[in-house]
Amino acid sequence: xxxxxxxxSCKIPEAEAKKRLKRRRLDLAGLQQTIKxxxxxxxxxxxxxxxxxxxxxxxxxxRELDPRFFTVRSPHVQTDRERRWPFLKxxxxxxxxxxKILFLDSSWMDGTMKEYLGGDISDKEYVRRIESAxxxxxxxxxxxxLLVKLFLHIxxxxxxxxxxxxxxxxxxxxxxxxxxxxxxxxxxxxxxxFDDYLEKTDFPWAPWKVIESEDGTQAQLEAADWxxxxxxxxxxxxxxxxxxxxxxxxxxxxxxxxxxxTLRIDKEExxxxxxxxxxxLEELHNELYKKKIPVTxxxxxxxxxxxxxxxxxxxxxxxxxxxEVHPIASPTPEELNRQYLWRFWSRLPKTGxxxxxxxxxxxxxxxxxxxxxxxxxxxxxAYDEINEFERELTDSGMIVIKFWVHIDKDTQLARFRDxxxxxxxxxxxxxxxxxxxxxxxxxxTAVNEMxxxxxxxxxxxxxxxxxxxxxxxxxxxxxxxxxxEDAM
Amino acid sequence: xxxxxxxxSCKIPEAEAKKRLKRRRLDLAGLQQTIKxxxxxxxxxxxxxxxxxxxxxxxxxxRELDPRFFTVRSPHVQTDRERRWPFLKxxxxxxxxxxKILFLDSSWMDGTMKEYLGGDISDKEYVRRIESAxxxxxxxxxxxxLLVKLFLHIxxxxxxxxxxxxxxxxxxxxxxxxxxxxxxxxxxxxxxxFDDYLEKTDFPWAPWKVIESEDGTQAQLEAADWxxxxxxxxxxxxxxxxxxxxxxxxxxxxxxxxxxxTLRIDKEExxxxxxxxxxxLEELHNELYKKKIPVTxxxxxxxxxxxxxxxxxxxxxxxxxxxEVHPIASPTPEELNRQYLWRFWSRLPKTGxxxxxxxxxxxxxxxxxxxxxxxxxxxxxAYDEINEFERELTDSGMIVIKFWVHIDKDTQLARFRDxxxxxxxxxxxxxxxxxxxxxxxxxxTAVNEMxxxxxxxxxxxxxxxxxxxxxxxxxxxxxxxxxxEDAM
Numbered sequence: 016x017x018x019x020x021x022x023x024s025c026k027i028p029e030a031e032a033k034k035r036l037k038r039r040r041l042d043l044a045g046l047q048q049t050i051k052x053x054x055x056x057x058x059x060x061x062x063x064x065x066x067x068x069x070x071x072x073x074x075x076x077x078r079e080l081d082p083r084f085f086t087v088r089s090p091h092v093q094t095d096r097e098r099r100w101p102f103l104k105x106x107x108x109x110x111x112x113x114x115k116i117l118f119l120d121s122s123w124m125d126g127t128m129k130e131y132l133g134g135d136i137s138d139k140e141y142v143r144r145i146e147s148a149x150x151x152x153x154x155x156x157x158x159x160x161l162l163v164k165l166f167l168h169i170x171x172x173x174x175x176x177x178x179x180x181x182x183x184x185x186x187x188x189x190x191x192x193x194x195x196x197x198x199x200x201x202x203x204x205x206x207x208x209f210d211d212y213l214e215k216t217d218f219p220w221a222p223w224k225v226i227e228s229e230d231g232t233q234a235q236l237e238a239a240d241w242x243x244x245x246x247x248x249x250x251x252x253x254x255x256x257x258x259x260x261x262x263x264x265x266x267x268x269x270x271x272x273x274x275x276x277t278l279r280i281d282k283e284e285x286x287x288x289x290x291x292x293x294x295x296l297e298e299l300h301n302e303l304y305k306k307k308i309p310v311t312x313x314x315x316x317x318x319x320x321x322x323x324x325x326x327x328x329x330x331x332x333x334x335x336x337x338x339e340v341h342p343i344a345s346p347t348p349e350e351l352n353r354q355y356l357w358r359f360w361s362r363l364p365k366t367g368x369x370x371x372x373x374x375x376x377x378x379x380x381x382x383x384x385x386x387x388x389x390x391x392x393x394x395x396x397a398y399d400e401i402n403e404f405e406r407e408l409t410d411s412g413m414i415v416i417k418f419w420v421h422i423d424k425d426t427q428l429a430r431f432r433d434x435x436x437x438x439x440x441x442x443x444x445x446x447x448x449x450x451x452x453x454x455x456x457x458x459x460t461a462v463n464e465m466x467x468x469x470x471x472x473x474x475x476x477x478x479x480x481x482x483x484x485x486x487x488x489x490x491x492x493x494x495x496x497x498x499x500e501d502a503m
Numbered sequence: 504x505x506x507x508x509x510x511x512s513c514k515i516p517e518a519e520a521k522k523r524l525k526r527r528r529l530d531l532a533g534l535q536q537t538i539k540x541x542x543x544x545x546x547x548x549x550x551x552x553x554x555x556x557x558x559x560x561x562x563x564x565x566r567e568l569d570p571r572f573f574t575v576r577s578p579h580v581q582t583d584r585e586r587r588w589p590f591l592k593x594x595x596x597x598x599x600x601x602x603k604i605l606f607l608d609s610s611w612m613d614g615t616m617k618e619y620l621g622g623d624i625s626d627k628e629y630v631r632r633i634e635s636a637x638x639x640x641x642x643x644x645x646x647x648x649l650l651v652k653l654f655l656h657i658x659x660x661x662x663x664x665x666x667x668x669x670x671x672x673x674x675x676x677x678x679x680x681x682x683x684x685x686x687x688x689x690x691x692x693x694x695x696x697f698d699d700y701l702e703k704t705d706f707p708w709a710p711w712k713v714i715e716s717e718d719g720t721q722a723q724l725e726a727a728d729w730x731x732x733x734x735x736x737x738x739x740x741x742x743x744x745x746x747x748x749x750x751x752x753x754x755x756x757x758x759x760x761x762x763x764x765t766l767r768i769d770k771e772e773x774x775x776x777x778x779x780x781x782x783x784l785e786e787l788h789n790e791l792y793k794k795k796i797p798v799t800x801x802x803x804x805x806x807x808x809x810x811x812x813x814x815x816x817x818x819x820x821x822x823x824x825x826x827e828v829h830p831i832a833s834p835t836p837e838e839l840n841r842q843y844l845w846r847f848w849s850r851l852p853k854t855g856x857x858x859x860x861x862x863x864x865x866x867x868x869x870x871x872x873x874x875x876x877x878x879x880x881x882x883x884x885a886y887d888e889i890n891e892f893e894r895e896l897t898d899s900g901m902i903v904i905k906f907w908v909h910i911d912k913d914t915q916l917a918r919f920r921d922x923x924x925x926x927x928x929x930x931x932x933x934x935x936x937x938x939x940x941x942x943x944x945x946x947x948t949a950v951n952e953m954x955x956x957x958x959x960x961x962x963x964x965x966x967x968x969x970x971x972x973x974x975x976x977x978x979x980x981x982x983x984x985x986x987x988e989d990a991m
Contacts, residue, residue: 045927052930073823082814083830083861087823096584122822186789289627301674326570335561335575336608342571373571439533442540 019168019206022225032232036075036259039239044079046246047116051084053250054113056160056353059242062124063167063428065195066177068230072167073118075235076242086111089120099307099365101411102126103147107360110155112352113229119187123148124166126298129194132201132208145215145412150403152221155218156256157396158354161249163242166213167228171202185344258399264472270463271478274421278480285485289328296332297500300369304337307366308502309413312495313375316420317458318448319430321484325420326371328488329495338369343378355379355389355397356404363408375417376401385457398468405474414502415474419462420481424455506701507656507694510713524563527727532567534734535604539572541738542601544648546842547730551655552697552698553683554665555716560655561606563723564730574599577608578636587795587853589896589899590614591635595848598643603986611636612654612700620689620696631898633703638891640709644744645884649737650709651730654701655716659690665725708744717976729757746887750962758951762909764966771976773973777816780980784820787987788857792825794856796990797901801863805946806936809972813908814859816976817983826857831866831867843867843877843885844892851896863905864889868953873945886956893962902990903962904980907950908969912943 027035050057051245056381059076061069073087087108097105103123111117127144132135136144152162155360169177178195181187198205217223224241280288303310312329314322330338341362350358354374379401384394405415422430434444451458470476477494481487512592515523539543547564549557561575576597585593591611599605615632618624624632640650646790657665666683669675686693705711712729716722768776791798800817802810829850838846844864852858872882893903910918919940922932941948958964965982969975 048930070822070824077823078819080829081811082818082859083811086827089824102681118823186786189793270734300675305677323569323571327568331566335560335565335606336558336577339574340570347837349835349837371570438538443538 016218017210018223018225019166022168022227024169026233027236027271029232032236036232036239038238039236039243040076041247042078042243043239044081045074046243046250047080048252048308050116050246051114053353054112055249055253056111057116057246057249058111058155058160058162059116059118060124060162060164061118061120061123061167062122062165062239063228064172064174065170065192065198066181067167067169068231068234069120071169071231072165072228072235072238073120075231076239077118078449080116084114084169085116085118087120089117090122090126096365099367100363101310101407101413102134102144103151103407104360104363106151107354107357108288110160110353110357112349113159114352123151124216128208129214132197132205133194133326138502145212147407148216150407152216152218153256154218154356154400154403157256157258157400159253161245161254163245164221164223165238165241166209166223166225168225169228172204173229174199184309205346215358217255220254239297258396261399261402263402265474266470266475269466269470269476269478271419271466272423274478274480276421276423276426276482278486279483280486280489282485285489288489289492292489292496293347295327295496296492298335298336299496299503302503303499304334304367306503309364309366310369310495310499311364311372311408311413311415312369313372313377313415314420315375315377315381315418315462316479316481317422317427318451319427319434320420320422321481321487322373322420322491323478325418325481325491326373329491330371332492333369337367338371339364340371340373343372343374356400359404364413366412375464376404377417377469380469381458381461385454398465401469402471402474405469405471409473414498416495416498417469417474417476418448418479418494419466419476420479420487422481424452426482427452438444449477452500468484505698506705506711506713507654507698510588510656510715514718514721514742515724517595517720520724522811523849524720524724524727527665527724527731528564528567530731531564531727531734532569534731534738535568535572537604537738538604538734539848540747542840543737544599544601545734545737546599546643546648546650547606548610548650548652549606549608549655549726550610550653551636551692551714551716552657552662553657553680553686554662554669555657556719556722557608557655559719560653560716561608561725562795563719564727565606568604572602573604573606575606575608578610578614587797587855589895589901591639591895592633592848592851594639595842595845598648598845600837601647611639612708616696616700620685621682621692622665624936626762633700635895636704636988640704640706641744641746642844642888642891643655643842644708644742645746647741648763649733649742651733652709652711653726653729654697654711654713655722657714657716659687661717662687663714664691670789693865706744708742709762743765743887746884747889749890751890754958754960754963757954757964757966759907759909759947759954761969764909764911764914764970766974767971768974768977770973773977776977777980779821780789780977780984783984784817784980785822787984787991788821788825791857792822792855793988794991797852797854797985798857798899798983799852799860799896799903800857801860801865801903801905803865803906803950804967804969805864805910805915806939807915807922807931807970808910809907809969810861810908810977811978812972813906813969813976814861817979818859820980825855826859827852828859828861830852831860831862844888847892852901854900862935864892865953865957868957869949872949873942886953889957890959890962893957895959902986904983904986905957905962905964905981906967907954908967908968908975912940914970915940 049454060074063069077085106123131141144498156162178191178199181191213223226234226237273303316322326340330340346358359376362370379397380394408415431444434440466476479487479490550563553559564574564679578593594611619629644650666687671678694889701711714722715727801813804810814828818828834846847864850858867877867885871877896903919932922928954964967975967978
């Protein structure tokens with residue numbers, strides 16, 4: 016299938032096109048109210064050849080829109096700093112909140128094609144990028160985002176003429192990049208590559224609309240009509256796409272029952288091992304920095320299991336300039352208004368750095384599931400979404416380590432009582448802890464399901480037996496050491 | 504006064520120092536609870552010579568702290584991207600929320616000294632940077648932040664030895680920068696410069712503590728003691744510093760009464776002028792981009808005065824990739840937990856870009872004042888804080904334009920009724936609008952006081968007479984055009 020080569024266009028007389036375009040813009044402004052009131056998030060992706068008129072097309076589409084409820088971004092120049100995170104991060108960071116429209120003047124397609132055609136990424140990496148785009152677009156769609164994807168096409172001759180014209184004017188010459196000329200010189204090869212990308216990312220739930228952009232008004236009208244139609248459809252019936260049947264490369268099956276909570280370490284041995292682990296970790300942190308490997312460590316566990324103290328011992332060995340601890344509380348309104356993984360994407364460590372999450376994205380399949388903060392459909396779908404998310408991280412070279420800090424129900428009771436009876440610890444215990452405790456069995460079911468469905472080889476779970484907190488601390492540190500050493 | 508040269512140190516026997524340090528760390532961990540519970544924000548600034556042991560000192564201080572409630576940052580490498588904003592932005596962006604401690608390994612002192620000693624900024628700019636630091640530290644202190652400022656001092660000989668030692672080890676050689684060696688070669692001159700900076704920024708409410716750092720443990724103990732003492736003092740009695748008596752360079756006195764609300768433009772003339780203004784603005788936006796001048800436009804005004812439509816006409820002339828509209832609603836919890844200007848610092852435009860604020864930092868002296876969302880002391884102090892804020896922006900080369908969109912009370916009533924009676928407009932009118940209307944006179948007083956106190960020459964107010972919305976739109980566009988032309 017040649018999406019670009021098969022393109023047909025039917026020209027409407029200029030005056031008529033202008034009139035229709037003007038009306039369509041007003042229609043879009045009307046629809047914007049609905050989008051706002053119904054809290055729909057919309058992403059309009061405008062890709063295409065250099066000088067195909069992407070900027071002008073966006074300007075035309077937004078002409079009548081209320082500027083408080085849309086944003087335009089052109090993220091095409093990737094900075095060195097951005098390269099320090101997984102590919103999708105910069106796009107995830109940009110997603111609009113519900114009720115707003117984001118227009119993207121070139122984006123993940125352009126980012127991929129430039130590097131691929133420039134020879135900066137391998138064929139394998141190209142395939143991976145397409146996989147990433149797929150994951151990204153599907154996760155957003157399933158979360159209720161509407162994705163409208165436009166590709167503006169022009170002929171080699173038109174592009175050449177436009178580039179010359181832009182270059183000859185002092186005011187516009189800076190708009191022409193070397194990449195634009197490279198496209199033009201290698202027009203045929205570039206066209207094939209574009210066609211390949213479009214075909215591979217043309218999903219029923221987020222199809223490409225290829226628009227012939229030889230004439231500005233015609234292209235703008237076609238885009239406005241398409242956008243209007245897509246939004247209309249979406250308001251009537253939001254798009255859902257099935258999760259693909261994925262087979263994840265799973266680690267050994269583990270469950271809470273399999274943990275041996277009698278494991279202990281004596282105090283003297285603990286002090287010795289703690290010192291050894293600290294020295295080793297300090298050294299490895301330095302190595303990580305030099306080799307630019309990022310590490311993400313997620314802590315989950317029962318209340319009073321000793322997460323805080325465990326994290327403290329681990330981080331005490333790290334250079335504070337190279338790690339960050341993110342306590343994850345309930346989401347802010349800003350976060351609630353976006354896909355639920357957004358707030359974790361934005362907190363990912365850059366290369367050479369370590370991020371420790373005190374509670375994590377697994378809240379979706381635990382507290383949100385049990386307290387009904389999300390729908391059943393949402394948490395059921397989350398297992399795969401999380402596996403995909405972690406896969407994006409590990410594919411980019413990140414080490415991902417997940418800890419479940421484990422105790423039994425009696426130990427929790429003893430610790431709760433101790434907290435209540437000790438003035439300095441009383442702040443640590445709240446009514447909510449007691450309420451959660453009543454749901455122990457429900458949580459146990461949820462945790463076991465989570466361990467079963469997300470214990471992937473690339474991002475495995477480790478149960479930390481924490482009836483003896485010292486044992487759990489040493490195990491955590493040794494696990495981190497082992498994982499880093501394996502990755503070196 | 505030579506803050507560094509006058510330094511005296513009294514050495515405590517090593518074993519005793521270690522013991523005391525260990526105890527002090529536990530004391531600090533205890534205080535952290537209070538900091539958290541009382542929602543105090545603390546910034547610990549660690550400056551000093553290269554290789555003076557800043558990183559090690561911070562690691563020592565945090566050893567027993569709960570990592571969920573502190574962060575460590577070392578913002579010393581300024582990226583090109585960061586240079587596209589006013590100097591203070593990167594530091595304002597970092598400020599911790601209430602209840603948390605931020606440790607900074609080098610910061611605005613280091614940022615300034617490196618550029619000054621490297622000859623990258625002029626004497627005049629150096630003086631301005633000190634002024635910026637003053638504003639920053641005072642504004643934070645008055646908002647309830649505790650600033651603890653440490654400077655670690657070592658001799659030329661010690662520095663040289665440490666740099667050699669670091670360089671000779673493959674694992675640590677990357678820590679030594681050219682700047683470190685430059686300091687060592689020009690030790691005397693650097694010392695004088697440091698002393699000058701310390702002296703000029705040694706305020707009673709945020710004094711410097713110069714610490715001799717020849718011996719790690721001694722320095723760490725001294726820092727821990729000082730930090731402990733400062734936090735203790737602060738918990739008992741938060742520091743307030745008087746606002747300096749500043750004389751701002753004020754523009755002509757204006758008030759709402761002086762506005763002529765009969766000003767009109769007829770429709771035909773409007774269409775013509777709108778087109779002309781659009782063309783002109785489009786051209787100027789391009790120029791701004793090339794000359795890297797940023798523009799901030801703040802819109803304030805009565806409900807139903809026509810702010811939205813005014814912004815829409817203005818932005819319709821701009822390249823959407825180069826501007827952003829920020830609707831300012833009530834602050835999020837994250838924002839409420841920080842100094843009130845933080846959320847505006849974080850939204851400032853970078854060089855060549857335009858930011859339009861639909862409502863702004865002036866909320867402090869209007870809605871927050873009238874509704875009692877801040878104390879009287881807070882809003883009274885805000886006029887100067889806002890003038891200082893805007894001064895930071897304009898000193899950095901930014902154009903700052905402030906619009907009051909003005910109508911009379913009868914016009915507002917007519918528009919409210921029209922909104923209620925027109926189905927498509929009904930979403931625009933809420934009970935809150937009616938409640939605000941009842942407080943018209945209070946708002947009028949507040950607006951007039953605001954115009955009087957913040958109509959500075961560098962960031963002037965413009966009243967947009969908006970009984971005829973068209974007139975107001977053309978005036979806004981012409982004002983923006985004039986201001987940009989003047990700045991070119």
